[in-house]
Amino acid sequence: MDLEVALTEGPCHATQLARQAAADGFYAVIVCGGDGTVNEAATGLTETNTALGIVPAGSGNGLARHLGIPVDVDRSLRVIAGRHIISADYGLANGRPFFCTFGTGFDAAVSERFARQKRRGLIMYLKSAIDEYVKFSPDEYIIEANDLTITDKALLVVVCNASQYGNNAFIAPDASVTDGELDVTVVHSGNLFTDAICGLDILTGFIGKNAYVDTFRAQRVTIKRKRSGSAHIDGDPVVMPTRIDISCRPGALKLFAPTDSTRFKPIVTPAALFFRDLGIALEHLWPFYRH
Numbered sequence: 001m002d003l004e005v006a007l008t009e010g011p012c013h014a015t016q017l018a019r020q021a022a023a024d025g026f027y028a029v030i031v032c033g034g035d036g037t038v039n040e041a042a043t044g045l046t047e048t049n050t051a052l053g054i055v056p057a058g059s060g061n062g063l064a065r066h067l068g069i070p071v072d073v074d075r076s077l078r079v080i081a082g083r084h085i086i087s088a089d090y091g092l093a094n095g096r097p098f099f100c101t102f103g104t105g106f107d108a109a110v111s112e113r114f115a116r117q118k119r120r121g122l123i124m125y126l127k128s129a130i131d132e133y134v135k136f137s138p139d140e141y142i143i144e145a146n147d148l149t150i151t152d153k154a155l156l157v158v159v160c161n162a163s164q165y166g167n168n169a170f171i172a173p174d175a176s177v178t179d180g181e182l183d184v185t186v187v188h189s190g191n192l193f194t195d196a197i198c199g200l201d202i203l204t205g206f207i208g209k210n211a212y213v214d215t216f217r218a219q220r221v222t223i224k225r226k227r228s229g230s231a232h233i234d235g236d237p238v239v240m241p242t243r244i245d246i247s248c249r250p251g252a253l254k255l256f257a258p259t260d261s262t263r264f265k266p267i268v269t270p271a272a273l274f275f276r277d278l279g280i281a282l283e284h285l286w287p288f289y290r291h
């Protein structure tokens with residue numbers, strides 16, 4: 001089997017490389033990086049027969065974690081070697097593809113602040129969230145989907161193809177990348193206490209049970225707001241206009257995934273994933289400890 005290695009040289013280069021690989025008839029493209037790099041490579045492979053393999057190496061790794069791909073080089077390569085390929089959905093927000101989440105509001109503002117940080121990682125993301133919360137002001141939204149309209153002031157509006165932002169923060173715990181629909185989570189404006197509970201529910205998987213949260217599924221969603229501004233696509237900040245039209249593209253991306261999957265259970269699933277990640281981290285540290 002032939003293998004070619006290429007390094008990305010700048011924004012959107014991964015899309016060009018992946019698109020060329022698909023045009024050349026490659027069986028697969030394996031991308032090593034975070035959700036932003038995965039987004040670029042996947043964008044070049046949609047509507048093709050070339051499958052995407054993910055070696056997660058980013059700050060959040062939301063899509064990989066949703067699929068159950070371990071954040072470990074050897075284990076993620078074993079998933080690809082298993083040759084189990086699914087036909088995954090993806091979303092379009094004003095024509096821009098997303099494979100994990102698209103969001104507006106507080107999470108978009110945090111993504112914008114986090115992108116300006118010199119250091120990455122979970123601690124810096126949490127610091128960005130706290131710093132942003134101090135000055136953040138919720139917006140008013142009109143959300144149209146399934147012939148219904150929601151009008152309210154919201155902390156954030158997230159349209160999800162996958163279940164989490166990354167780092168096992170579950171914004172749509174029951175989302176599936178193969179159901180032909182997108183999961184929408186609307187966190188309504190509250191106070192410091194209710195917002196803190198929402199944050200805890202995201203970590204434990206109870207977000208759908210929160211009284212300040214609306215969740216539903218749809219193939220098409222329109223989000224309207226009073227002013228244009230920040231949004232995020234798979235965690236990367238973008239600028240969007242006052243009207244955002246979002247749609248699902250079912251089964252349009254071939255994707256390597258583990259063969260085993262379990263139903264999400266609040267607390268149980270996040271805890272199990274935490275201890276799995278901890279075990280992998282300790283394995284990586286053990287050789288250094290021995291020396």
